[in-house]
Structures are given as C-alpha cells and as structure tokens.
Amino acid sequence: MTEKGKNQPDSTKTSRRSFFTKLWIFLGVIAFIEFIGVVTAYLLPPRKREKVASFGTIIDAGPVEKFPNESVTAFIRGKFYLCRLKDGGFLAVSRQCTHLGCTVPWLDKEKKFVCPCHASAFDISGEVISPPAPRALDVYRLYIENNIVKVDTGKRIKRGGFRTDQVVYAKKA
Amino acid sequence: MPDQEAILKKRPIFQRVRHSIFPGQLQPGKDREGYRRFFKTLVLHFRPRTVPERTLELTLTWGLGGMAVVLVLMLMGTGVLLKFVYEPLPEKAYESILYLQRDVLFGSLIRNIHHWSGNLLLIVVFLHFLRVFFTGAFQPPRQFNWIIGLGLFCTVLFSNFTGYLLPWDQLAFWAVTICSGMLEYIPGVGRWIQNLIMGGPEVGPSTLSNFYAIHTAILPGIIILLMPFHFWRVRKAGGLVIPRAPEDEVATRGKSVNTIPDLILREVVVALVLIAFILVFSTLFNAPLEAKANPGLSPNPTKAPWYFSGIQEMLMHFHPFFSLFIIPVLIVIALISLPYIDEESSTAGVWFVSLKGRKMAVIAALTMAVATPIGIFADEYVIDLAARMPGVPHFISNGLIPFAILLFGSFGFYVIIKRKYAATTNESIQALFVLFLVAFLIFTITGIWFRGAGMKLMWP
Numbered sequence: 001m002t003e004k005g006k007n008q009p010d011s012t013k014t015s016r017r018s019f020f021t022k023l024w025i026f027l028g029v030i031a032f033i034e035f036i037g038v039v040t041a042y043l044l045p046p047r048k049r050e051k052v053a054s055f056g057t058i059i060d061a062g063p064v065e066k067f068p069n070e071s072v073t074a075f076i077r078g079k080f081y082l083c084r085l086k087d088g089g090f091l092a093v094s095r096q097c098t099h100l101g102c103t104v105p106w107l108d109k110e111k112k113f114v115c116p117c118h119a120s121a122f123d124i125s126g127e128v129i130s131p132p133a134p135r136a137l138d139v140y141r142l143y144i145e146n147n148i149v150k151v152d153t154g155k156r157i158k159r160g161g162f163r164t165d166q167v168v169y170a171k172k173a
Numbered sequence: 174m175p176d177q178e179a180i181l182k183k184r185p186i187f188q189r190v191r192h193s194i195f196p197g198q199l200q201p202g203k204d205r206e207g208y209r210r211f212f213k214t215l216v217l218h219f220r221p222r223t224v225p226e227r228t229l230e231l232t233l234t235w236g237l238g239g240m241a242v243v244l245v246l247m248l249m250g251t252g253v254l255l256k257f258v259y260e261p262l263p264e265k266a267y268e269s270i271l272y273l274q275r276d277v278l279f280g281s282l283i284r285n286i287h288h289w290s291g292n293l294l295l296i297v298v299f300l301h302f303l304r305v306f307f308t309g310a311f312q313p314p315r316q317f318n319w320i321i322g323l324g325l326f327c328t329v330l331f332s333n334f335t336g337y338l339l340p341w342d343q344l345a346f347w348a349v350t351i352c353s354g355m356l357e358y359i360p361g362v363g364r365w366i367q368n369l370i371m372g373g374p375e376v377g378p379s380t381l382s383n384f385y386a387i388h389t390a391i392l393p394g395i396i397i398l399l400m401p402f403h404f405w406r407v408r409k410a411g412g413l414v415i416p417r418a419p420e421d422e423v424a425t426r427g428k429s430v431n432t433i434p435d436l437i438l439r440e441v442v443v444a445l446v447l448i449a450f451i452l453v454f455s456t457l458f459n460a461p462l463e464a465k466a467n468p469g470l471s472p473n474p475t476k477a478p479w480y481f482s483g484i485q486e487m488l489m490h491f492h493p494f495f496s497l498f499i500i501p502v503l504i505v506i507a508l509i510s511l512p513y514i515d516e517e518s519s520t521a522g523v524w525f526v527s528l529k530g531r532k533m534a535v536i537a538a539l540t541m542a543v544a545t546p547i548g549i550f551a552d553e554y555v556i557d558l559a560a561r562m563p564g565v566p567h568f569i570s571n572g573l574i575p576f577a578i579l580l581f582g583s584f585g586f587y588v589i590i591k592r593k594y595a596a597t598t599n600e601s602i603q604a605l606f607v608l609f610l611v612a613f614l615i616f617t618i619t620g621i622w623f624r625g626a627g628m629k630l631m632w633p
Contacts, residue, residue: 043372043383045373045379079469099493100488101354101375102350102351102471105470117351117474132489132492134567
C-alpha cells in the first residue's frame, strides 16, 4: 500500500511531464506550420492584380475597319495578337507558346504562328497545327464597344482548342 | 607562470601584441615552433590526426571533393564582390553588368571567375558523384552521406540555374523561360510552384528578385549547412573508402600516416593547381553576355542551360508529362534508394565492383552509345508516332508508348545481362546505371551541339 502510494505520485508526475513535453512539441509543430504558411503566403504573388479587371488592363485596339479580314496585328504592350479571321470575327490571342512559354511570332507568308523554341505551329485562331504544344494559344476577353475593339488583358483564358463561340463579331451597321 | 609574465614584459611591443592574439606557452627562442603547433591543432579540429595511407592515392578520389570545396569558397568570395555592383531590377540588371565589365577595375575578371567556377563546380560534383558510385562508396556505413551528397548536388544545380537569369540578357531570359515553363507539367502543384518561384506566370521583375534572393541567400545557406554535415559523415565512417583490387576479399586499413603533412600537402597542391587553372581560364575566356533581354522576341534556337540540355533533348522525344515529371521522379527515387538495396556482399573500395562488373559496364556503355543516336535519328526522321496514330492523343502516342518502350527495354537489358553473366545485384545495377548514364550524356551532347534553328538536328 505504502509502496503503491509512493509510486502513484511519481508516475503521475512523469505522465504530467510527458504530457507537457508532448504539448510543447505539438505547439512547436503548429508554430512551424504557421511559419511556413506565412512565408509561402508572403512569397506568392498577390492575386487581386490578376482577377479584377481595371482600366489599366483594358486596351483599346482601334476601330473595327482598321483590321482587314485574315490579318494579325501585334500589340506589344498588351502581349497579345489581335487576329481577324476570314469571316471577319475577332480573337485576342496570347503570344506565349503553350509548350514552354516562348514568344511566338506570326509568319505572314505561311499564315501561321511558329514557335522558335521547339517548332510548335498554330493557325490564325491559335489552334495547334503541329506539336509539341499541348493546347491552343490562350485568349483574352475581347469586346466591341461603339465599333472600337477592346481587349481585357487582365485575365488569360486557357482553352483546349478553338471553338466558334470564342470569336467576337462586329455588329453589322 | 610568473616567469612567463616576466619574459613577456621584456619583449618588444609587436611580440606582445602577437602573443595577445595567439596565446600559448612562451619559450624563449621557440616562438615559431609554438605557432606551428597552434596552426596544427587548428587544422586537426577539422581533420583526423592520421589517415590510412592508401586513401591518399590520387586514383581513389581524383581530388574531386577537395576541388568542390575550393570552388565553393571561390564562388562565395567572388559572389560577395559581385553583390556590390549588381542590381536585381529588370531595368538595371543588364546595365549593371555592362558597367561591371566596362568601368570597374577587374570587373570582368571577377565575373569570369564566378561564371567559370560555377560551371566547373557542376562538372566537378558530377564527377565526384560518379567516383563515389563506381567505387561503391555509397554502401554501408556511408549510405546516408550519399543522400546528403545528392542534396548538395541539387543545391549546386539550382545555384547555377538561378544565377543564370541574373545577367538579364537574351540567353538568360529565354533559357529560364523555357525551364520555368517545364514546371507547369508537374501535375497538381506545378502551376503553384511556378507562381511561387517566378512570382507570376511569366518571367518578370518578381522572378528576378526571387532568383536573386534564392541565389545569394537561400542556396548558399543550404550549402553552408550541408557541407560540414557531409564532411562530418565522412569522418564518422572512418574516413574515405579504402581502395582495393577486385581480387582482394576484404579491405584492410593498412598503414596510417599523419594528416599533417601527408594529406594537407596534397590538398594544398590540388587547390593551388585548380586556382591557377581558373585564373588563367578566366583571363582568356569571357563569360557570355548577349543583348539585353527582350520579352517580345524569342531567339531561334532558344536553348536551356547546358546542364539541362539533356532534359530539353528528352522533351523532343517524350510528351512533357513523361520527360519532365515521370522520368526525373523515377531517377531521383532510384538514386535515393540505391544505397538501401540489399547487395550480396560489400564491394566498397573496388572500382567498378569486380572484373566481371567492368566487362558488363563496358557492354552497357557500348549498347547505349549505339542505341541512343539511332533512337534520336529514328525519332527525328523515320518514326512519327503522332502522325501514325491520328486519333490518339499525344499523351499516349508521344508519351506512354515511347516511355513503355524505354521501361521494358531497360528492364529487359537488366534481366538478360544479369542472367547471361550470372551476375550479382551490384554488378547488374551498375550496368543499368551505365546504360542510363551514357544515354543521358549523349542526350546532353546532342542538346548542346547538335540542335540548331527550330531545334532541328544539325552538325555543330
């Protein structure tokens, strides 16, 4: 009895001690995770800039008549090409190759975009003609206001391939 | 003791100052001896008192580990100097390099030393990795040190890569663009990692400041932590692996010699020769610098840095998901698990495992030296799997099928050579390693010298 009584407080003491040790370790792990989380959040680029369309991201490309059918015009500042298809539809195509991100030039003679890095080729609508590019060139939101073509460069839209609903037409006057 | 004070008081002021810096027993007329002892004990804090004489043979280590240390020190020295001039902003980075080269005294030399040392370090650590593999020095008790070594190798690789962007010229900008583009193909987290490292979807101002911080603070910090860990494990393993001939059954430690002077002298010679080489090379050859980066114009061809050109070459033959994710991940897993594979008997210290192992390694090397170029040619000009299977997605025609061929080919090779030579696991694994090594080297060489405009095959 006495022996047990002697042992009892001892063992509770150790268990209390080990409980506190575990608690400290637990708190340490939490603190470490928080630390990693804060550092990661700090390093990630702020997201607002991309999502909200502001005046800064909208580019006035010019009046509809300025662009002949089946033509490609480069916009250096907006990092996109304004493509007018054969049927007069507009498409704002990103200049960044979907393979590894090189800038694709438009070859007017061959009527296609050819990437200088790994020879991927795209047609005027950004559709892949030859790999290794895995998907069509990204597009930007485009709309026509008072006969002026406007492109919102704030958000790049990924697409699997070319679909007709991506094309914007001018209202027939 | 009191007479120490008395001796000291009689000394001229310079000797008293010197004594205050290097304290110790002062014996009249024996100062030089005292300082030598002081220096020795300092060195012996880092190195063992004696080392086995056989590990001093140049043909065991080729001085590669020591060279790596010297290069790291040189890189840190010149790197700090470069920090005084370099400005990590897109509008200023290129101009600050021009200023460094044109107006700063010895600016070009410092940049050249940093550039060439960085490139040489990568070659040296790769050779060191091969040396350790082929002498079986990853086997117990050095298993974990192999893993630390792999970590150091990756750190050196990424130091080179992050440093590549800093000059902000066309070469740097586009090489980093395509290499960062590679990250996108890591399933799930790829885009997130890309965003984290590059600070956005494209290479831009945040990429430069991120790379600058990683290159000048994080990676050197990791190297400073891992290097002593690596050395400490060498000491814990009882020094270097003892070299022995294939016929010798067990390694014998043999005679031991004093670290000072036998080991230290050799290390100093290697260091001095290396430093002399770097200085001469940096005087003769300038580090490349092209036109300022232009995000609107990709040069043709745009190539990855030379150490990634093997991966770039793989991209030409496999769907990105396989060449950038599956294959690298499998290789890393294989390398990490290598020291933990059960072997029949320890072959540590024997070059190329055994006589039979040497023969098998040569066969593997020859097989791949023939098969790889044929494969590259065939894929380029003859077989176009994607065109042959029009309805099948590229993921299968360009990815799964070539990958399956690769996997079954190498597995078949392993089984056949193991059975034919009735070989041990060690010998067969080495043959497989040589198989991949030679293929990788040929891919790298092809990527560096045999790819021209539009990434078409051509003569250099």
